[in-house]
Amino acid sequence: MNKLPLTFDLDALRSFVTGIECGSFAQAAGRLCRSTSAVSAQLKKLEQQCGTALVEKRGRHLALTQNGEIIMGYARRLLALNDEAQRALQGELLQGEIRIGMQEDFGESLMPGILGEFKRHHPGMRIIARVDRNRALLNALNDNMLDMALLWQPESAQREGKPIGQSRLEWITHPQLDIAALLAEGKPLPLVMLDSPCLMRSRAIDCLDRANIAWQVVFISHSLSGIWAAVQAGLGITVRTRIGMPGNLRVAGSLLPSPGNLGITLTHGQGNDGVHGARALLGKLMEDALLSAM
Numbered sequence: 001m002n003k004l005p006l007t008f009d010l011d012a013l014r015s016f017v018t019g020i021e022c023g024s025f026a027q028a029a030g031r032l033c034r035s036t037s038a039v040s041a042q043l044k045k046l047e048q049q050c051g052t053a054l055v056e057k058r059g060r061h062l063a064l065t066q067n068g069e070i071i072m073g074y075a076r077r078l079l080a081l082n083d084e085a086q087r088a089l090q091g092e093l094l095q096g097e098i099r100i101g102m103q104e105d106f107g108e109s110l111m112p113g114i115l116g117e118f119k120r121h122h123p124g125m126r127i128i129a130r131v132d133r134n135r136a137l138l139n140a141l142n143d144n145m146l147d148m149a150l151l152w153q154p155e156s157a158q159r160e161g162k163p164i165g166q167s168r169l170e171w172i173t174h175p176q177l178d179i180a181a182l183l184a185e186g187k188p189l190p191l192v193m194l195d196s197p198c199l200m201r202s203r204a205i206d207c208l209d210r211a212n213i214a215w216q217v218v219f220i221s222h223s224l225s226g227i228w229a230a231v232q233a234g235l236g237i238t239v240r241t242r243i244g245m246p247g248n249l250r251v252a253g254s255l256l257p258s259p260g261n262l263g264i265t266l267t268h269g270q271g272n273d274g275v276h277g278a279r280a281l282l283g284k285l286m287e288d289a290l291l292s293a294m
Contacts (some may be wrong), residue, residue, distance in 0.1 A: 101137040103132070144270055149266075162266045164291075199262065227240070243293050266287065
């Protein structure tokens with residue numbers, strides 16, 4: 001009788017994938033709601049099953065070995081199939097209505113895939129979606145007009161939310177706008193910004209002031225689509241993350257001081273316990289899509 005092929009442990013595969021996505025198993029432990037030692041033990045178990053090392057230390061971060069790269073592709077596919085099977089089994093139980101909100105950066109780039117995946121498995125749920133700026137979404141949560149929202153982390157903790165991660169803020173401009181020449185000539189940096197209050201606008205102006213770089217707001221928009229249109233027209237430079245950045249724009253790199261990172265949170269509204277299952281599943285889809293985009 002032929003020996004049965006090895007069956008990989010899905011929990012070990014999930015610890016492996018999450019550890020690489022987070023950059024460390026300490027961060028992965030927090031995301032998986034386990035201890036760091038438990039996650040490390042899962043990795044060792046997987047490496048024993050594979051009979052080879054899958055990760056190695058490079059500085060302060062983890063990196064895949066050659067065999068680790070091979071296993072990673074299969075691990076993601078196996079986990080995706082496992083999660084899809086779970087969602088399919090729960091699909092008939094999810095009925096009713098859920099109201100979700102996303103900050104503009106996430107809504108334009110991530111929402112189509114998230115909604116399509118959710119609706120494919122849970123056709124009985126009615127989804128009401130709102131794409132807006134942070135303050136408007138926070139107000140809607142406070143007024144019980146949303147069940148959940150994916151937000152930039154506010155400077156002041158107005159509501160508690162689940163931290164999803166940190167996204168690097170970048171200076172984004174059109175390739176034909178010569179930032180180096182403007183700086184060399186001492187001309188004010190032309191800024192394309194959302195109207196106040198805006199977290200990224202404040203970050204941009206603060207870091208320019210600290211570096212004694214002259215600036216001038218040349219274009220103000222009430223929406224992110226207006227910002228992208230103005231930057232693509234070559235009117236000036238803006239500060240956003242790479243999430244949803246149009247393909248014909250570029251990051252200015254080290255020409256300007258870094259505005260730092262901005263946290264991302266998943267925040268739930270009050271009440272409406274009837275959508276608890278839908279919130280959990282949508283939250284998982286949002287988190288996975290966001291981590292893939294970062």
